[in-house]
Amino acid sequence: MLRVLCGRSPALSSHPVGAPVPFDAPVYVTRPLLPSLSSLVGHLEAIWTTQQLTNIGAQHERLEAALRAHLGVRQLSLFTNGTVALITAIRALGLGGEVLTTPFTFPATPHALSWSGITPVFCDVDPVTLNLDPAGIDRAVTDRTSGILAVHVYGNPCDVVGLQRAADRHRLKIIYDAAHAFGTRVRDAGIGTFGDVSMFSFHATKLFHTAEGGALACSDPFLKARIDDLRNFGIHGPDAVRAIGLNGKMSELHAALGLCVLEGIAGELAQRRRLLERYRERFARVDGVQCLQAVNGAENSCQYSVIRVDEDAFGCSRDVLHVELRAYNVFTRKYFYPLCADYDCYRRLPSATAANLPVATRAVREVLCLPLYGGLTESDVDRICDMVVAVREGVRRNVAAGAAE
Numbered sequence: 001m002l003r004v005l006c007g008r009s010p011a012l013s014s015h016p017v018g019a020p021v022p023f024d025a026p027v028y029v030t031r032p033l034l035p036s037l038s039s040l041v042g043h044l045e046a047i048w049t050t051q052q053l054t055n056i057g058a059q060h061e062r063l064e065a066a067l068r069a070h071l072g073v074r075q076l077s078l079f080t081n082g083t084v085a086l087i088t089a090i091r092a093l094g095l096g097g098e099v100l101t102t103p104f105t106f107p108a109t110p111h112a113l114s115w116s117g118i119t120p121v122f123c124d125v126d127p128v129t130l131n132l133d134p135a136g137i138d139r140a141v142t143d144r145t146s147g148i149l150a151v152h153v154y155g156n157p158c159d160v161v162g163l164q165r166a167a168d169r170h171r172l173k174i175i176y177d178a179a180h181a182f183g184t185r186v187r188d189a190g191i192g193t194f195g196d197v198s199m200f201s202f203h204a205t206k207l208f209h210t211a212e213g214g215a216l217a218c219s220d221p222f223l224k225a226r227i228d229d230l231r232n233f234g235i236h237g238p239d240a241v242r243a244i245g246l247n248g249k250m251s252e253l254h255a256a257l258g259l260c261v262l263e264g265i266a267g268e269l270a271q272r273r274r275l276l277e278r279y280r281e282r283f284a285r286v287d288g289v290q291c292l293q294a295v296n297g298a299e300n301s302c303q304y305s306v307i308r309v310d311e312d313a314f315g316c317s318r319d320v321l322h323v324e325l326r327a328y329n330v331f332t333r334k335y336f337y338p339l340c341a342d343y344d345c346y347r348r349l350p351s352a353t354a355a356n357l358p359v360a361t362r363a364v365r366e367v368l369c370l371p372l373y374g375g376l377t378e379s380d381v382d383r384i385c386d387m388v389v390a391v392r393e394g395v396r397r398n399v400a401a402g403a404a405e
């Protein structure tokens with residue numbers, strides 16, 4: 001009965017007396033951290049002086065060094081975006097055949113495998129972190145498996161110990177998609193120090209960004225040298241092409257933006273922490289809404305504010321909430337719906353069945369990413385939480401009205 005009445009969502013969109021006032025301007029799931037234009041101009045002047053616009057110039061080298069220190073990793077290579085970085089990591093490690101991965105991610109993760117001629121094999125996720133569950137690895141391994149591609153979803157770290165043990169048992173390489181995990185730490189170690197290679201995305205929607213950009217982090221200097229060759233057409237020195245590479249180089253302009261953004265990252269992070277705490281306090285008192293749990297002993301990157309909506313306890317589905325919040329000018333995202341295993345290009349894979357992926361199949365119907373960025377205030381978060389509660393109250397009124405009819 002409740003589910004049927006929840007479908008009457010247009011009725012909820014008229015704001016009853018006492019309901020929160022919609023925002024004047026759209027509030028999006030995220031906004032990029034923008035440095036002052038004057039700080040960027042300083043870097044641009046240096047670029048104009050040298051006339052070096054790309055191909056590993058001074059800005060690039062400065063950003064690479066600064067991020068190596070910031071992330072606490074031994075080796076780092078900047079890229080034009082995270083997806084090209086991921087494809088390069090797969091090639092650098094020589095993966096082939098099948099790779100075990102999560103269905104609960106952005107399309108770039110399995111697509112990077114498919115572009116490399118590899119079959120993604122979906123394994124289920126952990127019910128709390130929503131990251132690849134090491135418990136499923138053993139039964140998914142075949143004689144064609146060459147690696148694991150795990151994602152630190154929403155910046156919460158995977159079970160890096162469990163996954164490494166599973167990888168060691170089967171002699172598999174591990175690539176971590178750390179697109180969301182800039183600054184995530186596990187027992188004080190940078191997230192990029194785990195596995196064989198980690199990929200970071202520096203897209204405009206990320207905590208740290210270069211408009212478009214990404215990086216690969218690893219410990220092995222030989223692997224870094226191979227990655228750098230592959231990133232530059234396979235060119236190794238003036239007279240040698242040693243591999244079938246691509247063009248993944250970050251330009252000087254993007255690197256310059258990154259240097260400016262990095263200066264503001266501590267302030268951005270501090271504000272996001274405060275906002276996340278506020279969401280947590282407020283939702284602790286709302287039945288059916290649960291904030292994603294932090295992982296013990298880890299620092300989260302504060303990339304997203306994620307809630308799970310339990311339809312029965314809350315009173316309406318995640319989808320209704322997502323739609324209704326738009327009437328308040330709040331634009332949430334259902335990352336990562338639909339599940340990658342449900343895309344047309346993957347649904348016929350034997351590993352793509354809902355029966356193989358029960359935890360991910362449920363989670364993808366419940367998760368909702370709420371606005372989180374440094375430009376918001378705690379009172380903005382209060383208003384958003386009031387709107388969530390108002391949607392629920394509207395549903396309850398509808399249910400009561402429906403029952404009285």
Ligand code: T4K
Pocket residue numbers: 028029030031032081082083084105106108109151177179180200201202203204205213214331333335
């Ligand atoms: N692996 C994972 C797990 C990933 O999540 C991603 C990317 C990748 C790999 C691949 O990394 P990259 O190749 O992208 O480096 C966004 C991003 O495009 C994508 O980078 C990101 N994950 C994904 C989770 O989110 P959309 O389609 O949701 O973005 P969009 O344009 O709808 O932006 C969301 C909101 O952000 C907008 O409503 C407003 C705001 N926004 C966005 C942009 C682009 C701005 O205020 N300014 C902007 O410039 O994919």
